[in-house]
Amino acid sequence: MSTLHTVNKSPFQNQTLISCLGHTKAGDSVLLIEDGVYGAMSGNAMSEVVASMGANVKLFVLGPDVAARGIDAARVAEGFTQVDYEGFVDMAASCDRVQNWL
Template sequence: MLHIVNKSPFEKNSLETAVRLSQPDSAILLIEDAVYAASGDTSAVTMLKDVLRDRQVFALGPDLQARGVDVEKVPDGIEIIDYEGFVDLVVAHESTQSWL
């Protein structure tokens, strides 16, 4: 299952809930304000590094760029994708949940 999160982890608990209620082998895609979770020396990155042990994590590149998020500070393992990659992820997973 593909879990899509679009909220900053510093504003809402959507990412936390998506992690809590997703199974190993699922994928988490960060879009819009959720891309702030993917970079820097933060509690969110620490959580995502833990998540990466049994799940895939992706971040939408254009949203990182739009926000000036430091791509160099995105930890290894978090894959940066474009909109075509987003479509591929949706196709690759039998179901999709947006944690709105």
């Protein structure tokens, strides 16, 4: 039993990513998409809190949205796995439920 959570807002814009990470269960997956991908960057004011709150979940980031924003692969924090659209679909199909945090 696991949930795929998606977050599409930058953690610098609002608290959605923090709220999401505060409501996950161990073993859930969190996928950052659209402006949410800024939450996957290393070396910024949010990096540490994302890493510590996300310690019990699997962290993913949508590659096309990372590339679209010119974020170098080297700037994606350790602990995040990049997936493509196909990977996104597979994740959605294999979990028990999807919760899209708006």
